[in-house]
Amino acid sequence: MSPIDDRLHPYYLHHSDNHDFVLVSQPFIGENYPSWSQAMLIALSVKNKLHFIDGSVPKPNSSDFVIYNAWMQSAFDIWNDFKDRFQQSNGPCVFQIRRQITNLAQNQDPVGVYFTKLKSLSKELSNYRPHCSCGKCGSEGLKKIDEYFKTEHVMNFLMGLNDLFSQTRGQILLIDPLLAINRVFSLVAQEEKQKLISNYTQNDNSMAFLAKSK
Known part of the structure; x- marks a missing residue:
């Protein structure tokens, strides 16, 4: 043929x-x-x-x-x-992106905003990772490399979270194997939502108590 x-x-x-x-x-x-x-x-x-x-x-x-x-x-x-x-030297670019990731923290941002910022930086950093074109790398080896970068993404996300989510963060870290980043984000976002509902409920009860006191 x-x-x-x-x-x-x-x-x-x-x-x-x-x-x-x-x-x-x-x-x-x-x-x-x-x-x-x-x-x-x-x-x-x-x-x-x-x-x-x-x-x-x-x-x-x-x-x-x-x-x-x-x-x-x-x-x-x-x-x-x-x-x-x-193609320019990758060193300065990789250093700058990694420094931004290291310094990134949730602070006053909602979890969704913080997650989007980190995701954007992680995607930018992935452009500088070596791409195998030799055809000789085994699928198992490539899978392990991919898992390493995914784990790194999860760790960066958890490290930048506010201490308000320390309990949820600790529970996630105990899960083996580590959950995928989207699943981790979903759990933290759910916890954030529950905390907001709890705060609203407490505020409503406080207002109701003050009204009765008058």
């Missing part, structure tokens, strides 16, 4: 693979290179075309006209040109 007809081969083109197809929704504007490149890597990986930009597909022999004409040397060159021109 020719590689062009093999659905599992990078040379295979689906009928939807054309020049008008948009791989990522965000346009490339230079300063968004980290997030844009991460989105492109994911999109190309889904399309099984990642090998054309990482150099893992060897240049075919010119005698094989069909494959040679499908060769994407320009894709490899353009990708590396963009990388050289727009």
